Amino acid sequence: MGKGPRHNRSVFIFKWWYPLAAAVLLALAALVQQSKSLHTNAPVQTPVLVIDAGHGGADGGASAADGTLESDINLDIALRLEALARFWGVQTVMTRTGPDIAYPSDADSIAAKKIADQHARVGLVNNTAGAVLLSIHQNNYPAASPHGIQVFFGPAAGSDALAELAQSNLTALLCPDNRRVASKADKGVYLMKNANCTAVLVECGFLSNPGDLAKLQDGGYREKLAAVLLGSYLQYIRGVAT
Numbered sequence: 474m475g476k477g478p479r480h481n482r483s484v485f486i487f488k489w490w491y492p493l494a495a496a497v498l499l500a501l502a503a504l505v506q507q508s509k510s511l512h513t514n515a516p517v518q519t520p521v522l523v524i525d526a527g528h529g530g531a532d533g534g535a536s537a538a539d540g541t542l543e544s545d546i547n548l549d550i551a552l553r554l555e556a557l558a559r560f561w562g563v564q565t566v567m568t569r570t571g572p573d574i575a576y577p578s579d580a581d582s583i584a585a586k587k588i589a590d591q592h593a594r595v596g597l598v599n600n601t602a603g604a605v606l607l608s609i610h611q612n613n614y615p616a617a618s619p620h621g622i623q624v625f626f627g628p629a630a631g632s633d634a635l636a637e638l639a640q641s642n643l644t645a646l647l648c649p650d651n652r653r654v655a656s657k658a659d660k661g662v663y664l665m666k667n668a669n670c671t672a673v674l675v676e677c678g679f680l681s682n683p684g685d686l687a688k689l690q691d692g693g694y695r696e697k698l699a700a701v702l703l704g705s706y707l708q709y710i711r712g713v714a715t
């Protein structure tokens with residue numbers, strides 16, 4: 474208003490949107506770097522990270538002695554992974570984003586619901602061009618002593634390389650005493666058997682082991698899991714894996 478002094482024109486004034494702009498620039502930088510490295514490799518379909526939070530809806534998966542459900546831990550890690558992936562400019566698809574699952578009306582038993590859900594997930598994965606599937610689960614065992622992270626891989630090309638990379642990163646960064654190695658997924662795991670893209674399944678820990686359970690109940694630890702999984706995916710799609 475009026476002819477007030479303009480002496481503060483050259484003074485830095487913090488605006489609320491500066492951090493937002495910085496975040497956008499960082500994400501753009503990641504995108505540019507990603508597309509550059511993709512161009513230097515063979516021309517391939519833009520990869521899409523399909524994040525599968527195991528179980529959900531009528532299927533809680535494994536449960537810990539204190540009632541903690543595998544499906545809830547899986548979902549939390551999946552949502553953290555999605556948030557980090559988006560920040561880094563990675564295209565993502567989620568098989569579920571909440572605790573509930575919409576089943577077809579004719580699925581009137583838990584078994585029928587589980588089958589319909591598995592078919593729907595396979596359909597989503599196989600209809601996503603450039604899909605790389607990362608399925609998140611928690612392990613369980615009758616005895617309390619088994620613990621640690623293990624990555625399993627499906628039959629499609631690249632699955633074993635991504636699994637070995639993720640296993641190596643997860644072990645080195647989160648559980649250095651882990652002796653588990655990346656292994657072929659059991660044929661009974663429907664999603665892994667039927668996904669026709671690079672696919673890995675991560676058993677992030679044992680709900681039956683008190684040490685693993687305590688870690689998995691900590692949000693900071695779940696964030697680390699998500700970060701290491703995203704880092705492994707980025708290394709894989711940029712060809713650092715080989």
Ligand SMILES: [Zn+2]
Pocket residue numbers: 527528534535543610611
């Ligand atoms: Zn599971």
